[in-house]
Amino acid sequence: METFAARVEQALGQGDLPAAVRLLARRPGELVRRLHHLLRVHATWLPDEPLPAELAGALPAALRAVAPGPLLGAYGRLRAPREYGERRLYFPRGRVASAHARADPGTPVPAALSAPVCALIEAELLRRAGESARGAERYEVAVLDAALADLVVPFAERASARTLVAVPRGSxxxxxxxxxxxxxxxxxxxxxxxxxxxxxxxxxxxxxxxxxxxxxxxxxxxxxxxxxxxxxxxxxxxxxxxxxxxxxxxxxxxxxxxxxxxxxxxxxxxxxxxxxxxxxxxxxxxxxxxxxxxxxxxxxxxxxxxxxxxxxxxxxxxxxxxxxxxxxxxxxxxxxxxxxxxxxxxxxxxxxxxxxxxxxxFAPGTRATLWDLACAVGAAGSDEVLVRDRTGRGLDVYRRGADERVAAFAERLRAGGRSDRHTERPPDDTARLIAERLTGARAFAALVHADVPAPAGVCGTLYRLHPGPTDAAPDTLERITAGELTARFAPNE
The missing domain is CATH 2.60.60.30 (sav2460 like domains)
Structure with missing residues (x-):
């Protein structure tokens, strides 16, 4: 009896993308895991054609149903340009974190195909973050470190070593x-x-x-x-x-x-x-x-x-x-x-x-990062977001405009676009300024270094990589790990 996987492979081998999509739509997780493969097949057989209608029609429902792992894995795989013959790294499942690499001679996926899919994934991340915000009180302010872009979304945590500082693998x-x-x-x-x-x-x-x-x-x-x-x-x-x-x-x-x-x-x-x-x-x-x-x-x-x-x-x-x-x-x-x-x-x-x-x-821009998740939470969950730059001196304040769509607000944050106010101060002064804004507020904070003085009366959510004074904040500020931040993007329907 022909298996499901065999039928999918046969359709892909024949370049019959509509048939492969119809099969994979029954299993949303498999469809999302194979997004790169599907787009590659389309680029090989129909190189000048836009995103096929069958895939564009099936994607929104599939993206809504999958776990964060496949969703963010597909996002990381498709967001960066690829070359012919690139080396690809694989992490087989198991108790230890082994890795294997091989040359990939397949057709690179052009940006004209990958960009619309990445936009759909970004929209889904914002939708999930927005659903979480509606399930609780919205944040009055979000504070993000730009250096979160160096921290890869955690994967294969079951095989990760216990560490003093819980840095996600590949960061x-x-x-x-x-x-x-x-x-x-x-x-x-x-x-x-x-x-x-x-x-x-x-x-x-x-x-x-x-x-x-x-x-x-x-x-x-x-x-x-x-x-x-x-x-x-x-x-x-x-x-x-x-x-x-x-x-x-x-x-x-x-x-x-x-x-x-x-x-x-x-x-x-x-x-x-x-x-x-x-x-x-x-x-x-x-x-x-x-x-x-x-x-x-x-x-x-x-x-x-x-x-x-x-x-x-x-x-x-x-x-x-x-x-x-x-x-x-x-x-x-x-x-x-x-x-x-x-x-x-x-x-x-x-x-x-x-x-x-x-x-x-793990080169910059090739994987989903904690910055991507933090921007989604900040844009969907608050109308004011503070972004501290990598030096710790610069602080940008972003406020969502009255007629500004959440997606446009998120794009401003992700791209480091025009902010509503920018200040430059010594790092200690910038940290104190952040603490003043957090005092008494319901906040979401995602920090690489918890060097912000502990704000009084703050509540909400805190992710931090390295410990510091912020850890002394009251218990009303919930502490989460990178894995728990990722888990907040689980399907919510």
């Missing part, structure tokens, strides 16, 4: 201030067990050509541009073992390195889940601290990120550092532990290829 964040970064790895094995974990860093140039490494086989890179603390091959209780790699960021740049890829290996193939404890992370160091702590201590107050090593994986790539932009992409990926895959000297090419694919996959 880009600035490195801590300073010229030196210390990476650390700590683990403790069970009694009568031997576990050898290795903290390693591979360096690549602008074109992702291998430029060197720092690991147990090479403890010093260049003129102390990267320095490894030394190899520990066992971590008995009660103290375990800790490895460090200190990075001198300017020196690495001068040596021709653009990217630093951090890797944790289980050399003797013990899965991370078998350890009593295992975690890694990074901290900022001054030169004096780097000298003073050369033996391997670290102060909790210096830690900027810490993540648990868990699950059945044996190799993890937690992050990719861009030395040029002084930022890091949070990847939290596991790599298949192929035979002999225990050091970077032999396998730097595979790690470099994966890292290049990951940075391309």
């Amino acid at each position: 880009v964040q600035p490195l801590p201030d300073g010229q030196r970064l210390r990476l650390f790895l700590h683990w403790m094995q069970r009694p009568h067990q031997r576990v050898d974990l290795d903290l390693s860093v591979a360096f690549y140039d602008e074109e992702w050509r291998f430029a060197g490494l720092c690991d147990y086989t090479r403890l010093v890179t260049g003129p102390r541009a990267a320095v490894h603390s030394g190899d520990y091959t066992s971590a008995p209780p009660p103290h375990g073992a800790t490895e460090f790699v200190d990075l001198d960021l300017p020196a690495l740049g001068e040596a021709g390195a653009r990217y630093a890829v951090v890797v944790v290996f289980s050399y003797n193939d013990v899965p991370f889940e078998d350890l009593t404890e295992a975690f890694a992370g990074f901290m900022a160091l001054t030169p004096a601290e780097a000298t003073r702590r050369r033996t391997g201590g670290f102060h909790p107050g210096s830690v900027r990120q810490r993540f648990d090593l868990a699950g059945s994986a044996r190799i993890r790539v937690p992050m990719i550092v861009d030395l040029g932009t002084r930022s890091h992409t949070w990847t939290d990926l596991d790599v298949g532990a192929a035979a002999g895959f225990h050091n970077l000297a032999r396998h730097h090419a595979e790690i470099g290829a994966l890292a290049a694919d990951v940075t391309a996959h």
Whole structure:
């Protein structure tokens, strides 16, 4: 008996888009997941034709019915221009966050086809946000950080590592201030067990050509541009073992390195889940601290990120550092532990290829972000939105005009268009100005840094990435995570 999927594939293979759409309309989730494929088929068979009527007619009902994951996944896939032969990254379902990439030789979807679909998705996001606002009191004001555009909408959270700061996978964040970064790895094995974990860093140039490494086989890179603390091959209780790699960021740049890829290996193939404890992370160091702590201590107050090593994986790539932009992409990926895959000297090419694919996959503008969601909530739920720029100095006030459609208001916010008032002040003054506006108000706030002084009498909703003074706001301000913000866009009919 021919399956549903087989009938869909047969129709697509024959270029019969109307037949494929009629089938997929019975399963809205499948239709939305296959939007890119459907548009690609249309662009291949009828390259000069506009959005087909069958798809345009079926889309509104399908978009209203699907969960946030497929809706936002389709939005991210279609919003950016694509090229012939681009590399595509896939994240199979499972307990660990593995990834696979391959070249995609298919026809790129032209903007003339993707733009109308993206507009429909944006309208659906606003509709859902508006329904939520009508289900409760509207917000008197919304406050958004422009840097939310660097935070990818979370996906595959079931496979995410527990972290000190819950950064969604694929998000880009600035490195801590300073010229030196210390990476650390700590683990403790069970009694009568031997576990050898290795903290390693591979360096690549602008074109992702291998430029060197720092690991147990090479403890010093260049003129102390990267320095490894030394190899520990066992971590008995009660103290375990800790490895460090200190990075001198300017020196690495001068040596021709653009990217630093951090890797944790289980050399003797013990899965991370078998350890009593295992975690890694990074901290900022001054030169004096780097000298003073050369033996391997670290102060909790210096830690900027810490993540648990868990699950059945044996190799993890937690992050990719861009030395040029002084930022890091949070990847939290596991790599298949192929035979002999225990050091970077032999396998730097595979790690470099994966890292290049990951940075391309999560390039700015290619994925749905928390900025997209926050703009929808702000535009649909309030007539006044404050947007703080990336420097923390600039503050734009947007007020919805009496005759301005919600969609037009949202577009002004998303595009950083004309605001009704703009001020430039020192960051602390801007934060205090925001706190004054929030005092006593019902508000929606989506902040990267919760550095706004806690407003008195505020109620409403708060998302923040990094903790800060805003956390001391009264309990009437509901705290939500990135996943909970996304869940607010669930179908509401």
